Amino acid sequence: MDVTETFQISPANRMTGLPTQFFAGLVRKANAQTAKGRDVINLGQGNPDRPTPEHIVAALQEAAPNPLYHRYPPFSGYPFLKQAVAQRYKEDYGVELDPEKEVAILFGGKTGLIEISQCLLNPGDICLVPDPGYPDYWSGVALAGGRMEYMPLTADNAFLPDYDRVKTDIADKAKLMFINYPNNPTGATADPAFYSRTVEFAAKHGIVVASDFAYGAIGFDGKQPVSFLQTPGAKEVGVEFYTLSKTYNMAGWRVGFALGNPEIISLINLIQDHYYCSLFGGIQAAAAEALTGPQQCVTDLTSAYESRRNALFEAMNEIGWQVAKPSGSFFCWLPVPKGHTSASFSDYVLEHADVVLAPGIGFGTHGESYVRLGLLAPEERLQEAIHRIGKLNLF
Numbered sequence: 227m228d229v230t231e232t233f234q235i236s237p238a239n240r241m242t243g244l245p246t247q248f249f250a251g252l253v254r255k256a257n258a259q260t261a262k263g264r265d266v267i268n269l270g271q272g273n274p275d276r277p278t279p280e281h282i283v284a285a286l287q288e289a290a291p292n293p294l295y296h297r298y299p300p301f302s303g304y305p306f307l308k309q310a311v312a313q314r315y316k317e318d319y320g321v322e323l324d325p326e327k328e329v330a331i332l333f334g335g336k337t338g339l340i341e342i343s344q345c346l347l348n349p350g351d352i353c354l355v356p357d358p359g360y361p362d363y364w365s366g367v368a369l370a371g372g373r374m375e376y377m378p379l380t381a382d383n384a385f386l387p388d389y390d391r392v393k394t395d396i397a398d399k400a401k402l403m404f405i406n407y408p409n410n411p412t413g414a415t416a417d418p419a420f421y422s423r424t425v426e427f428a429a430k431h432g433i434v435v436a437s438d439f440a441y442g443a444i445g446f447d448g449k450q451p452v453s454f455l456q457t458p459g460a461k462e463v464g465v466e467f468y469t470l471s472k473t474y475n476m477a478g479w480r481v482g483f484a485l486g487n488p489e490i491i492s493l494i495n496l497i498q499d500h501y502y503c504s505l506f507g508g509i510q511a512a513a514a515e516a517l518t519g520p521q522q523c524v525t526d527l528t529s530a531y532e533s534r535r536n537a538l539f540e541a542m543n544e545i546g547w548q549v550a551k552p553s554g555s556f557f558c559w560l561p562v563p564k565g566h567t568s569a570s571f572s573d574y575v576l577e578h579a580d581v582v583l584a585p586g587i588g589f590g591t592h593g594e595s596y597v598r599l600g601l602l603a604p605e606e607r608l609q610e611a612i613h614r615i616g617k618l619n620l621f
């Protein structure tokens with residue numbers, strides 16, 4: 227029987243309502259340029275370029291043959307890994323976490339950022355998101371059928387949301403909000419005063435705070451980024467998402483955590499009981515080694531990004547591209563020259579300089595007139611990229 231004409235797959239509304247993947251087009255264009263044999267310098271993505279430290283890889287090699295790990299792991303993961311992340315938070319931030327009640331293990335931070343919307347939002351509920359912001363927040367809100375209200379991040383407010391500008395009726399209706407410092411895409415960091423304002427705003431309006439601390443280890447000029455959970459009252463109103471992807475160059479390993487408010491942690495564990503059965507035990511063992519083993523690799527990584535940042539800004543200065551340096555994350559948020567939009571400038575530098583930059587508009591309307599550059603190539607390549615752009619005489 228030939229059913230090809232009568233049988234149709236019709237996706238659920240939640241699939242057709244997903245936001246479009248803006249950066250897929252950029253990847254296609256970059257690949258097309260590479261296929262022409264051009265020497266493309268890709269600074270448009272956020273994929274750490276250095277390998278995972280050897281002692282962490284060795285821990286996986288040692289754990290992989292252990293038959294215990296070949297069986298199903300406990301649903302919410304091994305206690306030793308929850309203890310390891312609690313210990314790291316205690317040492318680095320002075321934050322006390324109950325490993326069993328205040329820690330959830332995630333398949334990378336991304337998973338938790340999507341799950342929290344599903345745990346807390348009913349269709350039509352409002353979620354406050356930063357603009358520009360990391361597009362995964364939108365995906366989670368869309369899957370939950372929620373509604374987004376944007377908090378603009380602008381240079382005149384140090385790329386922090388201004389809570390006085392959120393209308394009271396919106397704030398009163400909002401159930402969830404995302405903040406993210408060190409910030410993707412702007413490279414801004416937050417101070418304790420900002421987090422205190424956040425707790426106050428959230429408590430006043432009954433909004434759960436989701437603090438995305440993916441770049442928590444990457445702060446420059448001698449300043450360690452502050453964790454939201456260091457703020458008095460933070461655990462009462464929210465959770466923080468942490469990941470090993472950036473701190474230990476483990477993006478491919480998919481290990482992240484939700485930390486903080488026990489009620490929210492139990493909701494995240496509950497939804498995960500339905501989706502998954504935690505990560506492979508060997509990965510959990512290696513993740514625990516990352517968190518409890520020597521931390522020199524983290525210091526070295528941060529200083530490597532700082533040297534790259536400095537080399538890049540030296541080259542930018544030479545060509546007259548003026549902008550303040552980022553204080554954290556591995557992103558630089560750079561204004562486009564006059565006469566260009568973020569997309570036209572990205573297209574132009576790809577075509578004429580073989581350099582990939584992410585157009586700011588892909589992160590929200592307030593990203594227009596900026597491009598995001600990732601410090602994810604050696605210093606010489608970063609400088610080469612800027613020299614090529616300099617030759618276009620746009621600045």
Ligand SMILES: Cc1ncc(COP(=O)(O)O)c(C=O)c1O
Nearest residue numbers: 272334335336360410440469471
């Ligand atoms: C702001 C931000 N949050 C979260 C993540 C998620 O990281 P992962 O899913 O690898 O833990 C990323 C990754 O690029 C990010 O940039």
